[in-house]
Amino acid sequence: MVSPAAVAPAGPAEGLRRQFPSGVERVTESCGDTIVYLTRESAHEALAWLRDAPGQEFDYLTDVTAVEYRDPELPLEVVYQLRSLSRRVDLRVKIALDPSGPLEVRSVWDLWHGADWLEREAYDMFGIVFRGHPDLRRILMWETYAEGYPLRKDFPLRGHFSRAEQTRQALAANPEAHYSMEELSIAEAYAELPRDMQERLARGERGVVK
Amino acid sequence: MSTRTVEMALSTPGLDAQGNPTLVPLGLGPERPVREGRYDEDFGAEHLLVNIGPQHPATHGVLRLVLELEGETVKRCIPHVGYLHTGFEKLGEYRQYNQLIPLTDRTDYLAPMANNVGVAMAAEKLMGIEITERCRVLRVIACEMSRIISHLVWLGTTGIDLGAYTPFLWSFQERERIYNLQESWTGARLTPSVTRVGGMMADIPDGWEAGLREFCQTFPDTLKEIDTIFTRNAIWIGRTQGVGVLTREEAINYSLSGPMLRASGCDYDVRKDRPYLGYEEYDFDVPVGEHGDIYDRYLVRMEEMRQSNRILEQALDKLRPGPINVSDPRVILPPKSRAMSDMEAMIYHFKQVMEGIKPPAGEAYLGIENPKGELGYYLVSDGTAKPVRWRIRPPAFINLASLPKMCEGSLLSDVIAINASVDIVMGEVDR
Amino acid sequence: MGLVNPATANTRDESGPGSSSVVSIESENFITTRLDFLANWARANSLWPMPFGTACCAIEYMATAASRFDIARFGMERQSFSPRQADVLICAGRVPFKLAPVIRRIWDQMPQPKWCISMGACASTGNVFDNYTIVQGIDTLMPVDVYVPGCPPRPEGLIYGIQLLQKKIAGESITDSQIREEKPVGPDGLYLPARKIDELSEPFGNSVHQTRSSW
Numbered sequence: 001m002v003s004p005a006a007v008a009p010a011g012p013a014e015g016l017r018r019q020f021p022s023g024v025e026r027v028t029e030s031c032g033d034t035i036v037y038l039t040r041e042s043a044h045e046a047l048a049w050l051r052d053a054p055g056q057e058f059d060y061l062t063d064v065t066a067v068e069y070r071d072p073e074l075p076l077e078v079v080y081q082l083r084s085l086s087r088r089v090d091l092r093v094k095i096a097l098d099p100s101g102p103l104e105v106r107s108v109w110d111l112w113h114g115a116d117w118l119e120r121e122a123y124d125m126f127g128i129v130f131r132g133h134p135d136l137r138r139i140l141m142w143e144t145y146a147e148g149y150p151l152r153k154d155f156p157l158r159g160h161f162s163r164a165e166q167t168r169q170a171l172a173a174n175p176e177a178h179y180s181m182e183e184l185s186i187a188e189a190y191a192e193l194p195r196d197m198q199e200r201l202a203r204g205e206r207g208v209v210k
Numbered sequence: 211m212s213t214r215t216v217e218m219a220l221s222t223p224g225l226d227a228q229g230n231p232t233l234v235p236l237g238l239g240p241e242r243p244v245r246e247g248r249y250d251e252d253f254g255a256e257h258l259l260v261n262i263g264p265q266h267p268a269t270h271g272v273l274r275l276v277l278e279l280e281g282e283t284v285k286r287c288i289p290h291v292g293y294l295h296t297g298f299e300k301l302g303e304y305r306q307y308n309q310l311i312p313l314t315d316r317t318d319y320l321a322p323m324a325n326n327v328g329v330a331m332a333a334e335k336l337m338g339i340e341i342t343e344r345c346r347v348l349r350v351i352a353c354e355m356s357r358i359i360s361h362l363v364w365l366g367t368t369g370i371d372l373g374a375y376t377p378f379l380w381s382f383q384e385r386e387r388i389y390n391l392q393e394s395w396t397g398a399r400l401t402p403s404v405t406r407v408g409g410m411m412a413d414i415p416d417g418w419e420a421g422l423r424e425f426c427q428t429f430p431d432t433l434k435e436i437d438t439i440f441t442r443n444a445i446w447i448g449r450t451q452g453v454g455v456l457t458r459e460e461a462i463n464y465s466l467s468g469p470m471l472r473a474s475g476c477d478y479d480v481r482k483d484r485p486y487l488g489y490e491e492y493d494f495d496v497p498v499g500e501h502g503d504i505y506d507r508y509l510v511r512m513e514e515m516r517q518s519n520r521i522l523e524q525a526l527d528k529l530r531p532g533p534i535n536v537s538d539p540r541v542i543l544p545p546k547s548r549a550m551s552d553m554e555a556m557i558y559h560f561k562q563v564m565e566g567i568k569p570p571a572g573e574a575y576l577g578i579e580n581p582k583g584e585l586g587y588y589l590v591s592d593g594t595a596k597p598v599r600w601r602i603r604p605p606a607f608i609n610l611a612s613l614p615k616m617c618e619g620s621l622l623s624d625v626i627a628i629n630a631s632v633d634i635v636m637g638e639v640d641r
Numbered sequence: 642m643g644l645v646n647p648a649t650a651n652t653r654d655e656s657g658p659g660s661s662s663v664v665s666i667e668s669e670n671f672i673t674t675r676l677d678f679l680a681n682w683a684r685a686n687s688l689w690p691m692p693f694g695t696a697c698c699a700i701e702y703m704a705t706a707a708s709r710f711d712i713a714r715f716g717m718e719r720q721s722f723s724p725r726q727a728d729v730l731i732c733a734g735r736v737p738f739k740l741a742p743v744i745r746r747i748w749d750q751m752p753q754p755k756w757c758i759s760m761g762a763c764a765s766t767g768n769v770f771d772n773y774t775i776v777q778g779i780d781t782l783m784p785v786d787v788y789v790p791g792c793p794p795r796p797e798g799l800i801y802g803i804q805l806l807q808k809k810i811a812g813e814s815i816t817d818s819q820i821r822e823e824k825p826v827g828p829d830g831l832y833l834p835a836r837k838i839d840e841l842s843e844p845f846g847n848s849v850h851q852t853r854s855s856w
Contacts, residue, residue: 030572030573030574031335031336031338031572031573031574032335032574033573033574033575035573059462059463060462060465060478061465062465062577062584062586062603063575063586063588063601063603065588065601065603067573067590067598067599067601068599069590069592069598070592070598071592079588079601081575081586081588081603085462085476085478085483088483088484090484090575092575112463112464112465113460113463113464113465113612113615114463114464114465114466114608114611115465116611117291117607117608117610117611118465118608121607125299138292139291139292140291140292140295140640140641141292141295142292150297150300151299151300155300157300157301157304179276183259183276183278183288
């Protein structure tokens with residue numbers, strides 16, 4: 001990512017760089033915000049350290065999202081916006097992923113429960129799988145949405161299908177698109193479904209990555 | 211044909227030896243034996259799957275809640291969102307920076323001016339532009355007006371959810387007065403699109419300040435009337451105190467912001483912690499609750515409205531004549547007379563109109579204190595006129611994610627009250 | 642007779658599957674016109690709306706129902722959130738594809754006589770949201786009687802739309818057998834033919850250029 005400013009020498013990321021010398025790829029700055037690039041393998045440990053270490057105390061997860069650039073050479077980045085409420089400091093942490101490779105990172109739900117829906121949305125919009133997330137399902141589109149991942153750059157603005165096809169798929173309204181397995185287990189609703197639907201659900205045809 | 215009499219033995223005779231009615235245990239209390247597996251022969255033991263929404267008057271928009279009920283107690287609450295997903299972030303990649311502003315009216319449509327201010331400020335941060343003093347004060351006025359109208363909607367609709375229908379009409383009548391001001395300033399009641407990158411769409415017309423001052427003088431009286439109805443009302447207190455409690459640590463861990471977070475005891479307010487638009491020069495308090503229940507959220511929002519009124523009066527005193535737009539030709543069109551006569555101005559005009567504003571490559575995140583919480587805009591630019599990524603950090607979405615935690619163990623009617631207290635707007639939740 | 646819905650004209654000439662035919666009296670006469678007047682007057686002045694409010698238009702709808710503009714004086718006293726007890730579905734706000742089966746089901750649950758007001762530009766045509774997720778006008782899902790343009794329409798605009806609907810109702814007649822016919826979703830899963838939906842949802846004007854993602 002082209003960044004206009006030089007590397008910030010003694011900013012919020014200094015302690016992180018000393019603690020994880022191999023995990024921190026680089027530290028940049030843009031418009032006054034410090035950005036730390038971490039490797040995929042060290043990210044979870046580094047984020048846990050950022051949350052718990054005295055002097056860091058990034059106890060507030062402001063946002064989890066992803067960025068894909070128009071230039072196909074650039075990586076797809078998972079972006080964490082952190083804040084330390086007591087120290088009044090912000091930090092942006094990024095993990096760069098190869099857009100053609102598997103889009104997988106470890107979930108930070110166990111560190112900040114606020115990541116629950118934010119990671120589900122990143123999965124829904126980009127197809128990034130967050131390992132360790134308790135319930136990774138689509139959240140904004142319906143669960144069996146078949147057109148793809150909308151915020152990817154190869155996804156056209158109006159979608160892949162024609163309007164009639166989109167309308168038809170939307171009106172089809174399969175219950176598995178609207179009830180999760182967890183919900184169907186309540187009141188034994190699963191047992192009351194027709195057999196073919198039970199088989200489809202059992203095969204995992206719900207758009208969910210296990 | 212013969213008739214057959216079927217005798218059904220009652221499980222209890224109804225009266226005991228002394229002639230008192232015997233009470234039949236329904237199996238719902240703590241004396242109920244814990245059993246595993248299916249037991250549909252035992253009344254009241256099976257959990258019920260109840261679907262609320264997405265079309266429902268009390269869900270404040272198209273929110274769908276799936277509840278697992280044991281009797282009247284909620285065991286699990288699973289919200290489903292996305293029924294208003296409009297693809298704003300995708301659309302933003304195909305719009306110029308000034309064209310993002312009308313889109314933001316439609317995300318949080320209860321506080322549209324605050325959204326406009328947020329995205330304009332994020333773009334200005336990306337470009338490194340300093341706005342003029344008059345623009346700063348007007349943006350503070352816009353934000354605080356938005357805070358008042360958003361909290362008024364919350365107040366009215368929460369009242370309806372809990373059974374009080376009249377304050378809805380009072381709060382909407384107050385909103386009409388703000389709508390009049392918004393309309394005379396921008397031309398639209400609900401979708402003002404009041405800012406532009408580097409300035410505002412237009413300056414306030416004559417007599418507008420007097421209209422706002424009049425509002426500020428009479429608004430506290432309406433708040434006092436609503437206060438009289440709610441704050442010491444036994445029904446209100448009974449339904450809101452101790453309901454939907456979130457502790458301070460939970461609230462921070464769930465990334466809550468705004469009144470939800472402050473009612474739980476954490477005093478994070480972006481206006482105080484990361485001041486913008488000159489908020490450090492205004493004299494106002496930030497109410498912080500301690501119990502984290504619905505009643506505290508109600509008190510916090512009521513007090514915030516009074517403080518917003520205070521800020522509005524101070525801002526009106528601060529307002530001085532001056533230019534509304536920064537005179538940076540990269541973002542603001544040069545005056546027409548110059549564009550017609552001066553070559554450089556004409557080229558700037560041409561490039562801005564044909565191509566749009568082009569920030570340098572880079573990225574910026576800016577959070578402002580929206581009425582719902584911390585509204586953040588994360589803009590990534592690659593030097594072209596349209597952003598690579600426009601991320602809206604939605605406070606209502608993140609606040610709503612804590613709904614399952616708050617609803618566990620509460621009663622069914624509490625779910626409605628807790629949902630109302632989160633103060634969601636589905637346009638922002640789903641974007 | 643009366644106003645014709647362009648979305649359904651020429652596509653429902655023959656009775657579709659599942660349509661119920663009403664007992665039709667062949668020609669109008671004095672009795673039927675008097676009955677029409679009475680029935681239409683009663684219906685038009687006591688329309689109970691089913692407010693299907695999704696987004697910003699819902700807030701303007703609430704403002705219209707509040708004390709300043711007050712649609713109760715037009716007979717819409719009771720906001721019926723149960724579709725079974727409603728007369729007119731006012732779709733206020735944008736409808737994404739995820740919500741499409743929900744609004745269709747609400748429409749199917751409403752008993753005849755029923756009308757539909759599409760409030761706002763999003764419900765009428767999809768508005769500025771010509772993308773993968775927004776239904777480009779709810780007339781691709783159900784028959785619409787009155788379109789109220791605006792983003793959002795002013796409360797006066799919505800009231801004008803309601804008055805137009807009242808005029809439309811006043812022009813109805815029991816001798817018209819098609820008017821109260823249910824128009825269900827066809828066996829192909831669509832309310833309108835596929836090419837009609839594509840034609841209605843086509844971008845036009847400036848919208849054609851809006852998919853350029855960078856200069």
